[in-house]
Amino acid sequence: MKLIPLERQTKDVSGLFQEIEKRVKVVQDYVMQPEYVSRFEPEDMREAVTCYFASGGKRLRPAVMLFCVGAVGGDESKAISAAAAVEIFHTWTLVHDDIIDRDTTRRNGPTVHERFYRKPSTQQLYRGNDAEARHYGVSVAVLAGDVQHGWGISLMTELTTKYGLDAAVTLKLIDTLDTRVLCTLVEGEMLDVQYSQVPIESLTSEQILTMLWKKTGALFEFCGTTGAAIGLNTPDLEHPFALKLARFCSACGTAFQLQDDILGIVGNQEVLGKPVGSDIREGKRTAIVREAYARADKEQRKFMLGTLGNAHAESVRIEQMIQLVRDLGAIEYTANLARNYINEAVEYLDGLPPTSYRDLLAEWADLMISREF
Numbered sequence: 001m002k003l004i005p006l007e008r009q010t011k012d013v014s015g016l017f018q019e020i021e022k023r024v025k026v027v028q029d030y031v032m033q034p035e036y037v038s039r040f041e042p043e044d045m046r047e048a049v050t051c052y053f054a055s056g057g058k059r060l061r062p063a064v065m066l067f068c069v070g071a072v073g074g075d076e077s078k079a080i081s082a083a084a085a086v087e088i089f090h091t092w093t094l095v096h097d098d099i100i101d102r103d104t105t106r107r108n109g110p111t112v113h114e115r116f117y118r119k120p121s122t123q124q125l126y127r128g129n130d131a132e133a134r135h136y137g138v139s140v141a142v143l144a145g146d147v148q149h150g151w152g153i154s155l156m157t158e159l160t161t162k163y164g165l166d167a168a169v170t171l172k173l174i175d176t177l178d179t180r181v182l183c184t185l186v187e188g189e190m191l192d193v194q195y196s197q198v199p200i201e202s203l204t205s206e207q208i209l210t211m212l213w214k215k216t217g218a219l220f221e222f223c224g225t226t227g228a229a230i231g232l233n234t235p236d237l238e239h240p241f242a243l244k245l246a247r248f249c250s251a252c253g254t255a256f257q258l259q260d261d262i263l264g265i266v267g268n269q270e271v272l273g274k275p276v277g278s279d280i281r282e283g284k285r286t287a288i289v290r291e292a293y294a295r296a297d298k299e300q301r302k303f304m305l306g307t308l309g310n311a312h313a314e315s316v317r318i319e320q321m322i323q324l325v326r327d328l329g330a331i332e333y334t335a336n337l338a339r340n341y342i343n344e345a346v347e348y349l350d351g352l353p354p355t356s357y358r359d360l361l362a363e364w365a366d367l368m369i370s371r372e373f
Contacts, residue, residue, distance in 0.1 A: 061090055068231065224249030250345075
């Protein structure tokens with residue numbers, strides 16, 4: 001299956017983007033209110049906590065949560081704090097993930113730890129001691145992620161304190177987010193780190209897909225669950241509509257991560273806002289690499305093993321690796337796999353009331369695998 005860039009699609013998705021952007025702005029304005037931002041001191045911490053919000057981002061998670069609220073007949077305006085909470089919760093995982101992966105770029109700017117390592121004030125503070133300046137950058141990022149985590153939970157409480165949602169619903173959602181979802185995300189990240197040191201031939205496709213779901217699908221699933229629970233004002237997360245939307249978002253989340261892996265190899269670096277090929281240098285065990293290795297001959301496997309996880313690999317070698325996975329059909333395989341997840345996801349929308357929100361969810365699902373950002 002050939003991936004078609006968004007601007008070349010015959011289907012008009014401008015309406016979907018407009019609906020997403022409306023919600024992006026609402027969430028952006030909500031989190032950047034002075035009553036929140038003024039809490040963060042000193043100035044370096046305020047900058048660290050808010051800089052990823054200021055630099056933009058996809059904001060797909062809060063948008064789909066709000067679509068889910070509407071899909072069950074709820075009032076979106078009563079879920080804004082939860083949508084903001086999910087975006088902030090996601091953001092702290094990115095800040096910490098950037099440290100773990102030693103990434104220096106995100107959203108066409110420096111990652112938090114890199115930003116505070118490079119700052120002239122940091123260099124002046126540590127008087128040219130590079131190791132200490134780097135450590136300061138990492139320290140700021142760790143602490144910023146901690147603050148964001150707490151901020152996200154605080155925003156969830158506003159469902160009841162500001163918007164009158166049944167306290168039993170709010171407590172149930174907070175407990176789910178900060179225990180089951182958190183543990184699942186951390187497990188996925190741990191597996192990602194561990195798998196990078198494991199011989200790729202010893203990993204199954206199922207293991208890799210499970211790891212991807214834990215890293216990404218679990219939080220998307222929570223968005224579906226939460227949207228339904230808020231819209232219905234019920235703590236019953238097993239409600240039929242809650243289960244349908246959870247499974248819809250869960251499958252979309254896996255497809256999202258598969259598309260992310262595709263873009264990480266063949267995407268446009270300027271559009272992505274991060275280096276293409278970094279997953280190869282980091283030795284990430286993606287579905288693409290796993291499939292390419294399974295299809296490769298002896299010499300190709302030798303080349304792959306010498307490149308995958310080689311942080312000092314020359315750009316030409318990375319380009320050769322990218323071409324190899326293309327030639328072996330691993331990109332097409334992964335794109336088809338992502339499409340299968342989306343086909344599965346949209347089936348869960350059956351049985352929901354036939355509204356414009358259900359239509360938006362179906363369009364949003366297609367965006368997960370057609371996006372170039």
